[in-house]
Amino acid sequence: MKLLSEPLVSSGTFILSKKKGLNWQQNEPFKSSLRVTSTRLEQSMMDNPPTVITKKDQPVIFAFSDIFLSVFQGDKKQVAQYFNLYFSGDVKKWQIALTPKTTPFNKAIKHIELSGGQYITSIEIDETQENNMIINLSNISQRNE
Template identity: 35%
Template structure:
């Protein structure tokens, strides 16, 4: 009987392995998540990577807010119907499925990544999910639909309670790394300013 705890320890990761349903459920239970992001873009033809950072918000019922602070201000708002991007105080650019279907598809995918939307992910990727133990997980997505398979070689995500890292590996050999930290679940409702941004046309 003294071996039983050891056997339970060895079997535990398999018995309680994290599944894609678990991830979607975990993220669905977080109506609003705010976090700090640091993004590093590594391009083969450039000697130094491009770095940016700022704050992001993912709201289950509204969409995604992406506020880059450095090296220049850039705001992006993404919902199911449109994407609005404003760079350095310039007039906002509105992208919809009608006026730029490929760009809209890519940005719609970004929201699906943050929410582990199983339906969207399974439609567009071959999925490999690894249980890293201690409730940690790693997800590799390999595109199976166009234009995603022409742009990305793979997309890697990892985290625990929250999504913590995203790595976009493109077909040209360039890479974008996004690290998310300082996750916050409160306030659990949108502020007035956040509501205004989602409702802006």
């Protein structure tokens, strides 16, 4: 983030499920939890009670979370409605760049770059406010539900 003199490095568990949505448990440098489904976002920091946001209450926030879930689920049709997609590489090593073409995405994001092989291993989000977020995913495994 632009306000930080050094990058904030965190670690935790990231689980994506078609049925249950996204569950992101951060353990370091502090505990936080984020659960996102198609209709509900629940976030808690440390041991505080969760903040719950519903799609009905905050449709703009859910526009972002819907796209985020669509990217991870490989829903090209959904993503292409809001982003221009650029692909390079092959199935073993690839990169996809997304540039927003509509609001509210182009107001917050300059571009998103994903890279990986069998799975997404890196996500870089370049925001319009000069913040840059890099998410590196490791120890990736697939579970059957």
